[in-house]
Every structure is written in C-alpha cells, then in structure tokens.
Amino acid sequence: MARALVNVPANARRGDIIEIKALISHPMESGFRVGTNGKIIQRDIIQTFTCTYNGEEVFKAKYSPAIAANPFISFSTRATDSGEIVLAWRGDNGFEAVETKQITVE
Amino acid sequence: MMRPRRLRMIMACMAVLLAGPFASGDEIPLAARKSGSEFMSRQTQDMQNDDTSNPAMLWVLEGETLWSKPAGTANKSCSSCHRDAATSMKGVAASYPAFDETSSKVINLEQRINLCRTEQQKASPLAYESRDLLALTAYLARQSKGMPIEAKDDSRTRPFREAGEKLYSERVGQLNLSCAQCHTDNWGQKLGSALLPQAHPTAYPLYRLEWQTVGSLQRRLRNCMIGMRAEPYAYGDQEFVNLELYLMWRARGMTMEAPGVRP
Numbered sequence: 001m002a003r004a005l006v007n008v009p010a011n012a013r014r015g016d017i018i019e020i021k022a023l024i025s026h027p028m029e030s031g032f033r034v035g036t037n038g039k040i041i042q043r044d045i046i047q048t049f050t051c052t053y054n055g056e057e058v059f060k061a062k063y064s065p066a067i068a069a070n071p072f073i074s075f076s077t078r079a080t081d082s083g084e085i086v087l088a089w090r091g092d093n094g095f096e097a098v099e100t101k102q103i104t105v106e
Numbered sequence: 107m108m109r110p111r112r113l114r115m116i117m118a119c120m121a122v123l124l125a126g127p128f129a130s131g132d133e134i135p136l137a138a139r140k141s142g143s144e145f146m147s148r149q150t151q152d153m154q155n156d157d158t159s160n161p162a163m164l165w166v167l168e169g170e171t172l173w174s175k176p177a178g179t180a181n182k183s184c185s186s187c188h189r190d191a192a193t194s195m196k197g198v199a200a201s202y203p204a205f206d207e208t209s210s211k212v213i214n215l216e217q218r219i220n221l222c223r224t225e226q227q228k229a230s231p232l233a234y235e236s237r238d239l240l241a242l243t244a245y246l247a248r249q250s251k252g253m254p255i256e257a258k259d260d261s262r263t264r265p266f267r268e269a270g271e272k273l274y275s276e277r278v279g280q281l282n283l284s285c286a287q288c289h290t291d292n293w294g295q296k297l298g299s300a301l302l303p304q305a306h307p308t309a310y311p312l313y314r315l316e317w318q319t320v321g322s323l324q325r326r327l328r329n330c331m332i333g334m335r336a337e338p339y340a341y342g343d344q345e346f347v348n349l350e351l352y353l354m355w356r357a358r359g360m361t362m363e364a365p366g367v368r369p
Contacts (some may be wrong), residue, residue, distance in 0.1 A: 003167055005164060006160060023163070068318055
C-alpha cells in the first residue's frame with residue numbers, strides 16, 4: 001500500500017518561495033541484497049519523482065538503488081498562481097503514487 | 107546486515123573491559139536521566155521532531171486508518187467503542203505495561219490491542235512486528251506524545267517489575283554481560299561508533315535507520331540480547347514484558363516522544 005505524507009502550504013503570497021516536503025512509504029529494495037534462500041532479492045525502487053504546478057513541471061528527481069527505504073524529499077519553488085500541486089512517484093513493478101494538493105496564492 | 111555483526115565483535119571487546127571492577131550497580135539519579143534522542147546527531151533529532159520528515163509518521167497514518175476500520179466477525183472498529191483516540195487513548199501508552207485483571211499478569215500495549223482484537227472484535231490477533239500491529243501501536247503511542255511516563259507501582263505490578271529489574275541487572279549470555287553494565291554504568295561511553303544510551307523506552311515503537319522500518323521495544327531488546335550473545339526471549343514472553351515494565355518504571359516521569367527515530 002503506497003502511503004505518502006505531503007506538506008504543501010495551503011496559502012502563500014505571490015512570489016513567495018515555498019517549501020514542499022514529502023515522505024513516501026516504499027521498500028527501495030536495491031537489487032543487490034541476497035535473501036535467506038541465497039537468491040538475489042529483485043530490485044524494487046522508485047525511479048522518478050516529479051512535481052508539477054498547474055501542469056508545469058517545477059521539480060524532478062531520479063532515484064538510485066542506494067537511496068534508503070521510505071525516502072523523504074524536500075525542495076522549494078516559487079508561488080505563482082492558485083491551483084494544483086501534483087507530486088508523483090513512479091518506479092519498478094509499475095509502482096505509481098500520486099498526491100494532489102491545492103494552494104491559494106494572493 | 108553488517109552492523110549487528112560488527113556490534114557483536116565490539117561487544118566481545120566490551121566484555122573483556124567490563125570484566126574488571128567497573129560495575130557500580132548504582133542506578134542513574136532521576137535528574138541525570140536522558141532520553142536516547144539526546145545522544146543522537148542533530149540531523150537525526152530534526153528528523154524525529156519534524157512530523158513531515160519522521161518516517162514513523164507513515165505508520166501513525168496507517169494506524170489512524172485501521173482505528174476506524176471494522177474487523178473480525180463482530181465487524182466493529184476500534185473507534186466504534188473508543189471514539190476519538192485523541193481523547194480516549196491520551197496517556198494510555200505512557201502507562202503500559204499495565205496489570206490485566208483477567209490473566210492476573212502485566213501485559214504490554216501490543217498485547218492489550220490484541221485482547222481487543224480477539225475479545226471485542228472477534229478477530230485473529232495481529233502478529234508481533236506485523237505492519238498492522240506496529241501501525242496501531244504507533245498511532246496509540248502518538249496520543250501520549252509529550253506526556254510523562256506513568257509506570258504504576260502497586261502490590262499487583264511490583265512482582266513483575268522486580269522480576270524485570272532482576273533480568274536487567276543479571277549477567278547473561280556467552281559474553282557474561284548485564285544490561286546495567288552498558289546502560290547504567292557506562293552510558294555516554296562509546297561502543298564502536300555508537301554512544302551507549304541509558305536505555306529509556308521513551309520513543310517506542312520507533313523508526314530505526316538501521317532497520318529501515320518501524321520496530322517495537324522488544325525488537326530493540328532482542329538486538330541487545332543477540333549482541334550479548336544471549337538467547338533472546340520470544341516476542342510476547344513474560345520476561346520481555348517484565349523488562350519493559352522495569353524500563354518504564356526506570357523512566358517514570360520522563361517525556362514520551364513516540365514515535366521516535368534512532369540511528
């Protein structure tokens with residue numbers, strides 16, 4: 001079950017720098033570990049994280065197998081207009097988690 | 107995978123050191139007690155203190171969902187009887203393990219949750235360290251955040267606490283170490299790269315970076331026992347519950363900070 005904790009300010013003044021923080025539940029299995037049966041445990045990682053603001057991509061990250069489980073990310077962007085901020089994580093085995101937050105900009 | 111092995115090796119060295127006349131046996135004065143979080147780096151403290159970066163909050167969130175989800179043949183949710191956890195469960199985790207009338211034993215919070223599962227919801231008990239049990243425990247513990255630990259001391263609980271104290275101070279395992287030697291006599295000293303904390307159970311269940319997941323106090327205690335090369339008790343054993351009770355009593359009055367983060 002994908003679970004995410006997302007923190008986006010609900011209100012901001014136009015031109016403000018806002019901080020976005022997000023934590024997602026994911027095993028980030030590196031694909032290098034050996035299981036108790038002696039076999040390699042299949043890789044299962046998040047590959048990309050993107051943030052779009054009213055449809056425009058404002059932040060993107062590529063994840064690697066060296067990143068720990070349940071990765072946390074924080075970044076900033078400029079508040080331009082009221083609307084939707086969409087955070088999306090995609091990865092191995094068709095993994096996809098999408099979180100949408102509304103922001104009011106005055 | 108590598109750290110426990112390294113810890114065991116270091117502990118072997120400790121055993122040699124501690125064989126000398128170091129053990130004082132005196133408990134830490136109440137005012138000198140420190141939570142394990144005070145021994146952590148600033149970064150790890152920040153991770154614990156900010157709800158949006160504390161990974162254990164993912165479990166709290168899941169626990170909140172489970173709280174209002176009907177389960178078992180009674181098809182009842184926890185909230186159908188206990189309503190708002192913020193009120194009904196406030197301070198509860200800070201006072202467990204507690205005496206259970208039915209079994210005439212001291213039980214821990216996980217066992218109390220499972221009693222409601224089996225007796226009230228008519229559902230199967232949740233396995234120790236399962237995601238659901240950790241999530242519910244983390245959710246309940248969260249309702250005691252910032253409150254003082256209240257370990258009851260009465261004629262019914264005392265024998266269990268005393269049994270726990272005995273386990274805490276007795277030397278066990280191939281290395282012939284006691285919990286007290288590390289956590290009472292030598293806290294603040296280095297064991298390899300780790301600082302020896304005072305072993306206060308203020309933050310459980312917690313997210314341990316080494317585990318990359320949330321674990322219970324008993325999982326932590328198993329780690330220490332394996333490091334001592336002692337046979338760890340099984341999850342839920344009365345010995346473990348007694349130890350938990352003694353640790354809570356030793357930490358009485360200290361502030362609950364669950365769900366915590368540890369290295």
